[in-house]
Amino acid sequence: MSFTLIGKKVGMTQLFDGDNRLVPVTVVEAGPCPVVQVKSQDKDGYSAVQIGFSSQKAHRVNKPQLAHFAKAGVEPTKELREFRTEALEEELKVGDVLTVSRFEAGQKVDIIGTTKGAGFQGVMKRWGFHGGPASHGSMFHRRGGSYGQCQWPGEVNKGRKMPGHKGDKRRTTQNLTVVKVLEDKNLILLKGSVHGPKGGTVYIRTAKKTRKAS
Template sequence: MATMLLGKKIGMTSLYDEKGVLVPLTVIQVGPCYVTQIKTEETDGYNAIQIGFEDKKEKRTTKPLKGHFEKAGVKPKRALHEVRVPNPQDYELGQELTVQLFEGVKRADVICRSKGKGFAGVMKRHGFAGGRDSHGFEWHRHPGSIGASAYPSRVFKGTRMAGHMGDKRRTVRNLKVFKVIPDKNVILVRGSVPGARNGYVVVRRAKDER
């Protein structure tokens, strides 16, 4: 059985739980996803299925991908993801997978891409304190020394410096599944999830739930 599905972050909301506590929630549209390819050990060396999520215009699809989707008997999809499964023979091309996969699941992991912040300095990127703001000091937001001169006469790998911030793949583990709404293909998880609204995410069962 597949343990993960593609989805899209809708935004955040809050609801009261059974104890009357206001709980912050992330709203994620999960599926419907469609099986676009089936891989087996005999043909590919491992067992997996490829799933597609959210339709896109045919004119914006390349010819190789158009043929790939036609073979599966589905409309072109915006997002594709591969899911390892122990029994690929249980799936068919074009089969629909919905959020019902998560009914009864208590915890889930969400894989997403964080918001890109562009080129950022060390104070924003790493939380450096910066320099003094008085007494003629001219290096307020600079990183300071990044290495000695005589020894080691080089900058160590991994030294925290300014650079591109955000736009990284992130996994938030063991989020509590607050509610599953099958008729709307929506799952509500407790807490926040990195990334912008309408960004694609992968929702999978937590390790203890697989």
């Protein structure tokens, strides 16, 4: 069954595996995620599960959302996201709590997160341009060169690499290996790095493109 959990990136550390090899891991605090709403193909036109993460004070939630949580019988949460589901192998009900116990060591997962933002940057740092001569009088050190045409059509083509905001993009890392699951602490240890800063929100889902054994 394909399912998704909402989590928070805690940081990175390292541990030794069974073969005494040092493995870099990213620690993610995932769940517990209460089920706030369940949508079905017959009633809503598509199958989806809406889950929450990280408790929130009631006075910090607006009235429509507060009524939505009250209807589900769960405490207000900071994060509230809906995830499509193909077909639920098990019957999820409103009020159920999803935890890291649904994952196991050795399993492949996909991590969706937001990359770190670096503010406004030039083309050399943002896109890796080489730049112009660094000598005196060149007048072309860190510029991007020609961006458009002289007279016709007299516009900049769509997709042209130019200075602008670097980072802060939604990215997905596929097929990360689950090294260890700590159910009592709601922690999951993933081999390798994960997009985003410490404390950033990430979504952990069952891998969609795992390579099948031949």
